Amino acid sequence: MDLDAFTTVHSPEWDRLHELTRRRRLDGAEADELVRLYQTVATHLSTVRSAAPDPVLVTRLSDLLTRARARIAGAHEPAWADVVRFAVVTVPAALFRVRWWTLGVTIAFLTIAVVVGWRVATVPEALAAVGPPSYQEQYVNEAFESYYDPGAGFAAMVWTNNAWIAAQCVAFGITGLWPVFVQVQNAVNVGAIGGMMAAHGELDLFLQLIAPHGLLELTAIFVAGGAGLKIFWTLVDPGPRRRSVALAQEGRALITVAVGLAGALAVSGLVEGFVTGSGLPWWLKIVVGALALAAFWAYVLVLGRRAVAAGETGDLSGHQAGEVLPTAG
Template sequence: MRQEHFIQRHQQEWADFAQWLDARAAKPRRARADPRWRGLPDENMPAAYRRVCQHLGLARRRGYSPQLVTRLQVLMQRGHNALYRPPLPRWQRAVEFLLADFPCLVRAERGVMLASLLLFVLPLLLSFIAVQLKPELIHTLLSPQQVADFDAMYAKSAGKLGRDSGSDLAMFGYYIFNNISIGLRTYASGLLAGVGPVLAIVFNGLMMGAVAGHLQDVGLGDPFWRFVVGHAAFELTAIVIAGGAGLRLGLALLAPGRRRRVDALVEDGQRGAKLCLGIFAMLLLAAFIEAFWSSMGWMPAAVKYTVAAVLWSVVGLWLWRGGRDRDAC
């Protein structure tokens, strides 16, 4: 076969493979997001690489021009580096996931995340306002003993804000178990036809708004806000994300679209599992802040609010911009 015919026959294959390599180099593991990508799925790349190697061997045996041989040699070497490079260390993959992949997943599910946010914020605001207008409403959600316990946790005589006993380390363990269990249950309840996440998010919003409204009404608003503003950036955001992931799981069950219901559950369940990894990390950090920072009653309010503003800004910027340089989500 003449060189011109050889090039004409395989030119498109080489171009597609080169474009896939370019997209992969610019956006690791996200070649599909690149507008230059022509539709070659990742699973076809090993076969495309082997064909390039065969074409290189043919070009050498047939004595084609050095320019063509060099072109195929470069293409073969790039393909080898892309397909057979050693995997990243586990710690580096974990950091990459938290900094880039997780916020991309959250943004990709912006619809259910917004629904979860509204389901949380609206009941919170309504219950806060309602308890301010009619303080006795707090007893429809909490028993007298629970109300008294909250009053004691934020009284001026309390040694630590937000609790009446326990060391920082012991409370750190308690917060880990309590917060993470709430987040995971909220997500898993999506299997209850999507009703579970709705109830969980609304209930959490009602309870938090009612407690905040009561403490504000009885003059304990200052210690309460100084306690919650720090860790709330990670904790409340994680709960909302867990609710959104649960809603997505419920939609896969109720409205799978053109997918089989079982395929939709598996696919969306895998995405939800990845979201749960990020939720776990956020709640772990929230528990640390809550145990060792938020409980400091002697810390001036100005310092607490300044740190809280920084933490909220970090969370917002992370979820908004994280991974945008590597994908199109």
């Protein structure tokens, strides 16, 4: 197809559609013309995509059709249906697509934490590196347990801190280095504290205070790390998509992951603020934490698997994000 000739022949129709979309008021005949031209230009766009996919012309016609669609259908008002769909389809799809990255981060984190904890608990030099004996005694006997002060203020502080850690993994994930640094630093800290508690005979207290909220909290941090590394890998290997398109699509899905993690961390913050430091029996606290974690993974694996099977990716829909050229492969 001769693209220049095609453009010359059909430009008057495109210009006319552009003019109609800019008018504040349309009479009956003009409204009918707008609909007819919308259908005609949609056919033109399909023809260009299949016969001569020029990116500039595709973008021009896509933008024109988007404005025309908005004029025909009216401005879209956010509805509860959109909110529900985002919560039960878009978010779980985005989380499901990073599940294997999450598993990898989880295994690496636990390995580092266990190794560091074992070394601190069994090697006197490693224990001494944590701090002087007076600091260790004060931390083990007072500071660690007293940190978990029940209340809304503490829950808000915990949520803010954890959300900031997750946000760093997401925002700087494309570097490939920052998520690794954050995860390793966090693993070393958790392992060192656990090892110090074990060396002083308080490993059971450590696990009792960490487990109720930590099951979900650490999982959310692992997901953030996995999502950050996934966007980095997209930069390295975009697959059949153009690198710019792949990064745009995965970047938007990454924001969806961040929204989902904000919710998960809010739940873990509530557990930490109102359950971990409460007077409830320890077994009940751990059951609450386990149920929160089970609910999260049921949300991801059940709803997410279903959404991905239906073609969802966690990205915006085509007309929201802007149409892109189809890519073979």
